[in-house]
Amino acid sequence: MISSRRLVALDIAHTGWQGRVSPLEELRALDRFLAGVERRAFRMAQLATGQDDEALDLVQEAMLKLVERYAARDEAEWGPLFHRILQSKIRDWYRRQRVRSRWRVWLGRDEDGEAADDPLEAIADPAMPTAEHQVTLKEASAALDEALRSLPLRQQQAFLLRAWEELDVAQTAAAMGCSEGSVKTHYFRAIHTLRKRLGNHWP
Amino acid sequence: MSQLRDHEDKAFVRRAKAVLDRTAADLDQAATLRLQRARLAALSRRASWRPRLAWVSGLAVAAAAVVAVWLWGHQPPTQHPHAALPWEDVELVSSLENVELADDLDFYHWLAGDDTQG
16 A cells, blocks of 8 residues: 555655656556546456456456556556556456366366355345436346347457447557457447347336 | 438447446445555555666666676687687587597698698
8 A cells, every 4th residue: 555655755755857757646647547447447357257356356457567567658548558458368368268168168067056056146235226217227237238248258348448438449459459440340240239139128 | 321320329339338337336345445455556566666776777787788898808818719619629529520530640640740841
């Protein structure tokens, strides 16, 4: 954790930073950026992995890598860079999962049984508001989540980065590590598959 | 037709974005706290990083390179011109062809002496 005393010490210790961003300003800017993006990043990783813990780990790794390697870059570059790191980590996670599932099939094990039978999963979250519009929103959100999860990973990434993060085609291509033409194709297919799947259930 | 589809697509994207924004805002407290901890851990790592440490390590590497170049340039001259090529010596000794040459060494001595004398 960073104490405020340490931040002040950093600022005082580096007085020769005229014309450049001081370490304290840089830290504050990084904090603002990460605080602004962390929830959406978590939801993206959650939709891709289907698991909260895995999603949180991926977001944490992406944050660390951005801060360690790209903190000195221009602030405007952080968004595309962060998403590039996160999407790369999600793709790596997918590859690892594929290998593991192949091994599970080969060994004849089913590790999902325990989670499916967990009685805690059936207990409602008391912190959730119970107003009617919240129920509608929750239904809409659940339907959208399900539809997004059913998309191939590349379409899911293209949709979330273009539609939600509002990255342009070039930035999305950089984040996904593919061509701009591929982004357009994945995005187009994602929208039409989602619209078809959600159909009348969409509020 | 295409314009209508574009319009519907845009409306769909707007609604999807609104729903996604809402779900991100309504994250449960446990996830929110873990995200905050992750952010602070990343920032702490940046805070403990010092630009001057990078300078020091850079200077150390540069100094080591200068010393290495100086030492290489100021080596005392060696007595034997082939001292720096030990592998060539090994090859000369170990080659089968050179073993045969060694058998005729007396002949080559004689030949060399003949050359210098005659």
